[in-house]
Amino acid sequence: MSDFSDNNVLDSELESLLAPIGSTDDKPDFDDLFSDNKLSSPKAEEVSMLEDITSEEFHAVIDFECEPKPYFNNPNYYKFLLTGMGDISDKLHKTLQSYLRATDPKDKTVYRQRMIPLYWELIRKQVEVLSEDSEMPRRLLIRYGALLPNVISAEQRKMLSSIIFENRLDEPVHYVDEWFLFVGRGDVAPLATDEEFTYRKKSKDVSAIKQQLTKARGEKDSYIAAIRNLEIRQKSVEKSLMMKAQVVSRHERSRVYTGVRDPYNQSQRASLGEILSHVKELQNIDREIKERFDSLRRNGEKLKNLEQQAHSAGVGTSVDPRLASKEVDSIRQMAKMSVGRQGNHMPMLMKQFFFSNIKAIATRENIIDLLRQFENIDPGVFRRTFRQKTTRIVxxxxxxxxxxxxxxxxxxxxxxxxxxxxxxxxxxxxxKDLKVAVLTALGDLRWQVAKEKAQHYWMQEGLTGHYYEWFDSKKLRGDVRLKFIQDYILWMTKESEGVQKLDKDVRGIFWRDMPFPLQLRESLRKRGFVYNELFKKDKNREMSDGY
Structure with missing residues (x-):
């Protein structure tokens, strides 16, 4: 069969599951819902978060949800998703029927295993025709796994419809349908895989333009990051200059001669010398900032020309189905790793498998809010040092x-x-636990960044080297990375609150190599002898080698 057919015979239970949702009174105006004004992912000019790495903190989340939208009231929702998808539609539909009809747990397991590859093949076909103007059922299927609305409770449908659809916060947190669009347009590189990606877009000339465009954008980011670092330095010197100027401007009246002031005292004369030094430093900083701005202007002209060439060549204006389709394999592998061997690999959204509480769901807003909280505890988690320059890169x-x-x-x-x-x-x-899910990702990021930084010496140097030496000294077995992630979760959730859960040596490694902010360390030192001793060691290192 090339198209999904209406001629499948269903029993009464399945007919009720596949029946339209809601009464005729609560049906939305689908011309409004699926017209050009419908919600969609940001346009190319609105996705500045893909390149902008200069923000110093996450935007505060004010709205975590919106008024429920009538996404699931479409009576043809399920039929729309299967129509035109080829033989895979009929196979998936029949397997789903058998799964829903089965009462024996063993039979359900068999049908579920058959359904998994069929489902992902359907996702691949949906992604191949995905666009910013795609109908809402296609976006909801890819984004949430919502294939059949009737197997989701009314409360859960309302909750999913309350999730803010568009990216209002301009942070690099993406639903998977948005990610497929970015990859397909060439806005971001595909996820790295063991196999070299062999697809080339249209021609060698187009590929060369894309490479030049990527390089130019990287140069732009570097110039902006350098300017921001200089501005931080400039602000610090200016503040010191103003303090010294205040010292110089205070004049004492002469106690010997009425109506005159004493000359500068020794402290004020020293301040004058420091003011001269600060002025010279500010002149040097300003000269460096001007040079960076000149480079940034030249880069802007170059970038503008490349973007015009890219637009003329069709780069970034259309979705390459081959790129997006191949990305499905990587996303599926990520999902497998996230679920684990013993987890629930059912790819389709069903009411018995998730909570109806929106706070327990990894929405964009919930994730950003948690990342903001965790960065306040581990301020170095998104800091990357390259060629002696440290930049915050989320x-x-x-x-x-x-x-x-x-x-x-x-x-x-x-x-x-x-x-x-x-x-x-x-x-x-x-x-099951959103905080743990986010922390495992951050712990994994911490480990991999530190390992890449140490390169061949990751077992001897830096955070990974110190932790591996402890792991080896304790003769522990298993994956050292997974053990590190477990300890990182305890570090962030327990030790940050003064609850001692880690091995003494591990606590010392974390305290030194990925420290809490100073205010938190000062608070912890008052809550226990262990933390006070670690704080004293910090002070000793500062005095001896500058930490």
Missing amino acids: PHVIILPCFGDRGLCWEPFEKTNKSTSRGRIGIPMFP
């Missing part, structure tokens, strides 16, 4: 439509751009 966060328990870091940064490229982490949308 990785791309891909929200995976699966019932996984843990997040993961797919790659700490792109292989071709270690200085400014974002890493890629995945977080399951329907976890």
